[in-house]
Amino acid sequence: MFATERLTVPPIDEDHLDDLYAVYISSPDYLRLTEGTSDGVDVCSKEQMLRDLQVAE
Template identity: 60%
Template sequence: MFGSKRLYASLIKEDDLEELYEIYISNKDYLQLTERISDGIGVYTKEQMLRDFQVAEWMGRKTLGIYMRDNMKLIGVLEYMERAVDGNPWIGLIMIHNQYQSQGYGSEFLKSFLCWAQHQGWNEIRAVVITIEL
């Protein structure tokens, strides 16, 4: 689909679902915020992830896997919609497996996604942001 020096993007396939689940449960802070749970393992099940994945598809959202270019290992996910309710494209989620965070993969991938989006003719992209109160 598109890529960068270290990364490649492709739509998530059924074969990727086990690795996709590992990405979700590796991000305990995200699960705590979105699922209101303290520990994703054993609480946020694979079935819940599959349900969320199916709902996203029904709503027209696309889920891209973020793969390492050298070995095609799935290390992250980006969810987007080409045309939301307001008619604009938006990014709903970008998540990198916790073992690969703070290595520039998220920024690198987002830059390549934005370049790809520009080639698609998108003049602007909206992003969903989760906020927390401290």
């Protein structure tokens, strides 16, 4: 779980991975900053997203 003063995010479950991934690759600015490209196709996989989330924890 992730929590701040104004935001609480429950643990991610398997049912939400596709939706979370869609959000993850929907921001060209974020992808440009983190992955070096503005589209996530073939650059940012779901596995990479999950790895990033684990590292962030």
